[in-house]
Amino acid sequence: MAANPRVVSLAPSATAILTAAGLDAHVVGATVHSPTDKPVVGGWLNPDFDRVAELAADAVCTCDDLQSDVAAAARDRGYDVVHVAPATLDEVFDSFPVVCDAAGDAGAGATLAEDCRGVLARVADARRPRGVRGPRVERRRRGPRRRRLASQSAESGRRFRRRPTRATVAPRRRPPRAVGSLGDRIRRREITGRRASDMDIAVGSGNPVKRRAVERTCPDASVAAVAVDSGVSEQPTGHDETIAGAVTRAERALDAGDYDLGVGIEGGVATFSAGDGTDETDLYLVMWAAVTDGERVGRAAGPSLPLPARIADRIDAGEELGPVMDDVLGTDDIAKNEGAAGVFTGGRLTRTDALESAVTGAFAPFRCELY
Ligand SMILES: O=c1[nH]c(=O)c2ncn([C@@H]3O[C@H](COP(=O)(O)OP(=O)(O)OP(=O)(O)O)[C@@H](O)[C@H]3O)c2[nH]1
Ligand SMILES: [Mg+2]
Structure with missing residues (x-):
């Protein structure tokens, strides 16, 4: 290790630790959102390694599993990489000396951890009723889990209350299945004598990721992107609203021109039970796709992914996922x-992979005789 290490912090938490431990002088650069006025070296997940090189860094700090690829990239460039991924408060304190070792002073980190633990102990003592001596219980928040969304609270419950699925998702009554409907003909590759390769599909979005997901599912078709209004909020909450957005987009895309099929894709957030017998729920990113030929509608969900707590909190407060992700990561248009x-x-x-699953599922009624 260099005698007087120059550290570039690629994680705001590492910057905060180094600063709090009095090692700010070693920090020669940091990613955006770091609590410092040092030169900026890009974003948390897209650091500017040219800039890191210009700053003649000896060591680089990264945090969290999400940054493991960034840590690997820094290692490949020959930097001493200090990577930590604490999951509990105790592990956060334990990480202080490790992070500070990047600046050659693990002791400063150990002292900071001791100070912080002391502060917490004093807070716990002050809150404990007089005369009661008990074990210190660390209240730990488990990932994105929360008792209930603010959006599900009594005041705002009306906005996101579950609505009858048929009313919102399939406003039009499904007509009796017609023998020889477009779906049937697509399955038999008999659309007016044309092959599936001649099919014209409209995707109700201007986001190229959504179009790509459909192109992957229907590699032979001609796929057009048609930006339409989803008819739901920018950040749908709950499966009902997300499905309604996908169906409306599919119908509007189909109606926008001379297309054989309309496809709608909508991203939303929804809660799932924690599965541990309590009423606790976690907030997830969910995604739905719908396909329609004007007669029938196929719908299917893609993967559901748990949202990190600090992102879930901001969605819960009314923000939209895409902009929140860009803000946290320092990126532009991560959703594209x-x-x-x-x-x-x-x-x-x-x-694209995730939406391809949803779109492929939504095509099922048009591809399988059992529906
Ligand atoms: O399903 C998703 N999978 C992802 O990996 C993802 N990453 C970000 N988001 C965001 O979820 C919100 C609703 O999505 P969304 O259906 O409105 O899409 P979009 O806004 O990107 O395009 P569009 O509205 O122009 O069609 C938007 O804030 C998106 O940015 C995702 N949604
Ligand atoms: Mg959108």
Whole structure:
């Protein structure tokens, strides 16, 4: 390790730790949102390594599993990488000396951890009723779990209350299934004598990720992107509203021109039970797709991914996922690239992959005789 290490902090939490431990002088650069006025070296998940090199860094700090690819990239460039991924408050304190070791002073981190633990102990003592001595219980929040969404609270319950699925999702009554409907003909590849490769599909969105998901599902078709209004809020909450958005987009896309099929895709958030017998729920990113030929509607969900607590809190407060992700990551239009899905899975399941599953499922009634 260098005698007087120059540290670039790629994680705001590491910057905060180094600053609190009095090692600010070693920090020569940091990613956006770091509590410092040091030179900015890009975003949390997209650091600017050219800038890091210009700053002649000896060591680089990263935090959290989401940054493991960034840590690997820094290692490949020959930096000493200090990577921590604490999951509990205790582990956060334990990480202080590790992070500070990047600046050559693990002791300063140990002292900071001791100070912080002391403060917490004093708070716990002050809150304990007089005369009661008991074990200190660390109240730990488990990931994105919360008792209930503010949006589900009594005051705002009306907005997101579950509505009868048929009323919102299939406003038009489904006509009796017609023998020889477009869906049947698509299955038999008999659309007016044309093959599936001649099919014209409209996707109700201007987001290229959604169009790509449909192109992957229907590689032979011609797929057009048609930006339409979803008829629901920018950030749908709950499955009903998300499905309604997908169905409305599919219908409006189909009506927008001379298309054989309309496809709608909608991203939303929804709660799922924690599955532990309590009434606790976790907030998830969900996604739905709908396909319609004007007669029938196929609908299917894509993967559901748990939202990190600090992101869930902001969605719960009324913000939209895409902009929140961009703000947290320091990116532009992540939703038009790997998406939140790609970020949460370390790039293993991009938004296109996830939406492809939803679209493929929604095509089922048009491809399988059993429906
Ligand atoms: O399903 C998703 N998978 C992802 O991995 C993802 N990453 C971000 N988001 C966001 O979810 C909100 C609703 O999505 P959404 O259906 O309105 O899409 P969109 O706003 O990107 O396009 P569009 O409205 O122009 O069609 C928007 O804030 C999106 O940015 C995702 N949604
Ligand atoms: Mg949108």
